[in-house]
Amino acid sequence: MATQWPLVIFTLALCCAGGLLFMQSLMAILGKGSAKFQKLAAITNICVIVIGGIAVFFHLQHWERIFNGFGHITSGITHELIMVVLALAILIVFLVMLKKGELPKWAAYAGLVIAALMVFVTANSYNMAARPVWNTFAWYLFIFADAYLMGAIAAWLLGAIAGDETKFAGRQSFFAAIAKAVAVAIYTAVIGGIKFASVGHYFDPTQPTKAVAETGSYISRMLSGDLAGAFWAGVVIIGIVAVLVIAFMKKDAEAKDVTLWAGTACCCAVIGAICFRVIFFALGSSVFLFY
Amino acid sequence: MTQYSICVDLNRCMGCLACSVACKMVNDVPIGSFWNKMLRIGPNPRYEGAEVPDVDMYYLPVQCQHCGNPECVKVCPTGASQKVADGTVQIDKEKCIGCQFCVMACPYGVRYLNADEKVVEKCTLCEQKTSQGELPQCVINCGGRARWFGDLEKGIDSFVAYDEPHSVYGPSLSYDAMAASRVAMGGYVNPYSSSDVYTLPDVGNKPSMRYILRNKKWQG
Numbered sequence: 001m002a003t004q005w006p007l008v009i010f011t012l013a014l015c016c017a018g019g020l021l022f023m024q025s026l027m028a029i030l031g032k033g034s035a036k037f038q039k040l041a042a043i044t045n046i047c048v049i050v051i052g053g054i055a056v057f058f059h060l061q062h063w064e065r066i067f068n069g070f071g072h073i074t075s076g077i078t079h080e081l082i083m084v085v086l087a088l089a090i091l092i093v094f095l096v097m098l099k100k101g102e103l104p105k106w107a108a109y110a111g112l113v114i115a116a117l118m119v120f121v122t123a124n125s126y127n128m129a130a131r132p133v134w135n136t137f138a139w140y141l142f143i144f145a146d147a148y149l150m151g152a153i154a155a156w157l158l159g160a161i162a163g164d165e166t167k168f169a170g171r172q173s174f175f176a177a178i179a180k181a182v183a184v185a186i187y188t189a190v191i192g193g194i195k196f197a198s199v200g201h202y203f204d205p206t207q208p209t210k211a212v213a214e215t216g217s218y219i220s221r222m223l224s225g226d227l228a229g230a231f232w233a234g235v236v237i238i239g240i241v242a243v244l245v246i247a248f249m250k251k252d253a254e255a256k257d258v259t260l261w262a263g264t265a266c267c268c269a270v271i272g273a274i275c276f277r278v279i280f281f282a283l284g285s286s287v288f289l290f291y
Numbered sequence: 292m293t294q295y296s297i298c299v300d301l302n303r304c305m306g307c308l309a310c311s312v313a314c315k316m317v318n319d320v321p322i323g324s325f326w327n328k329m330l331r332i333g334p335n336p337r338y339e340g341a342e343v344p345d346v347d348m349y350y351l352p353v354q355c356q357h358c359g360n361p362e363c364v365k366v367c368p369t370g371a372s373q374k375v376a377d378g379t380v381q382i383d384k385e386k387c388i389g390c391q392f393c394v395m396a397c398p399y400g401v402r403y404l405n406a407d408e409k410v411v412e413k414c415t416l417c418e419q420k421t422s423q424g425e426l427p428q429c430v431i432n433c434g435g436r437a438r439w440f441g442d443l444e445k446g447i448d449s450f451v452a453y454d455e456p457h458s459v460y461g462p463s464l465s466y467d468a469m470a471a472s473r474v475a476m477g478g479y480v481n482p483y484s485s486s487d488v489y490t491l492p493d494v495g496n497k498p499s500m501r502y503i504l505r506n507k508k509w510q511g
Contacts, residue, residue: 078368
């Protein structure tokens with residue numbers, strides 16, 4: 001399947017927003033992070049969701065019909081819309097509460113739940129039995145690890161910008177990078193067991209022996225084939241190793257020394273997340289292969 | 292409950308593509324889209340280690356399977372894809388927002404985005420014809436009388452196609468008489484057993500189309 005760029009950006013934005021909402025809620029519950037950080041995180045989060053929302057409109061061929069019966073409850077898109085609305089609502093509640101004073105615990109707990117659900121429905125929308133590489137628990141693991149990493153690094157960066165103590169978010173970034181490495185390893189192992197059988201050939205007299213689709217092992221495409229560059233350079237080296245090294249080296253650093261490194265780690269995490277999604281779409285062949 | 296469907300006797304199908312062409316003509320299917328498409332399965336060895344000429348092959352026409360539990364309907368955010376009373380899956384183009392999640396969710400790759408109308412399209416089982424008692428165009432034009440249309444709930448033996456012309460020879464021979472003629476599959480095609488009847492791979496969507504293949508290994 002061709003890369004669906006609007007969906008790449010949309011899922012990236014939802015993971016980032018879900019992760020950041022989770023982190024800021026967790027920090028509020030644990031009594032970490034200043035009101036300035038919380039405000040900055042909430043505003044950043046709203047911006048990220050809006051960017052994702054704008055991006056996904058570019059995927060729709062008839063966006064003007066979005067209210068023409070939109071809301072079929074078994075649809076993953078409907079679930080995503082519900083969670084985006086809930087996330088925006090709780091972020092507005094956060095901002096209102098912060099204007100009055102401190103963020104109450106109930107709002108932070110609500111933020112935790114909404115963040116987890118938003119990340120879950122993002123993964124669930126692409127869990128389709130028709131596409132074996134998408135139809136695995138490892139995809140959920142990856143999305144949760146991805147959200148955790150982006151949320152932790154974003155909280156690290158925003159904490160540094162707000163002038164907060166950043167050790168908690170720095171350590172979380174380190175743990176999240178390890179979690180993502182494990183999730184990518186599990187996903188790779190799982191899809192390594194998926195193979196497709198050739199079922200036929202194009203009905204084309206000029207290409208009598210041309211296979212309908214590439215039916216080799218999908219893991220070989222990812223590890224040593226046409227997607228190897230995106231996987232090794234993008235996902236592994238930039239998206240995991242670089243982030244892991246930065247987080248390990250700077251996790252206990254003072255806020256004033258963190259901004260540049262946390263910003264670099266944030267960019268690396270985003271590049272890794274985009275590369276993985278490109279691979280995800282490229283491997284998203286149907287269970288029944290033909291033109 | 293009715294479940295309109297098509298059964299293809301693959302031992303009769305000669306891969307003439309008349310069904311694909313007829314579908315294109317009657318439904319104005321855009322270039323590059325195939326509501327009904329043909330796969331060549333094989334050549335496959337007839338036994339372990341067999342080489343040419345001990346090989347065989349068959350043609351596999353594929354279209355929307357009008358599933359019993361269609362994934363495309365589940366993922367549609369607007370309800371544009373829907374299962375209607377005759378058991379077929381139809382698309383309300385006025386509701387389609389072109390998100391293409393149905394294209395991703397379909398295991399058979401038989402849904403296409405119409406770039407001009409910006410909506411997803413697929414085989415309608417010629418609803419415009421069957422609702423008036425006619426047959427789908429692919430069944431009408433099948434040169435090998437391999438394609439049969441009917442209600443799956445009544446069994447595939449009851450599926451019908453146009454009868455042979457000699458059945459309506461005489462003073463009544465006319466286009467209308469021919470178009471009104473029907474012959475049931477059960478008494479027409481060579482005998483088959485239940486083990487000769489196949490569906491495309493089922494990942495929980497319950498495809499309703501049936502394929503009959505005798506004396507060959509099903510690869511579909």
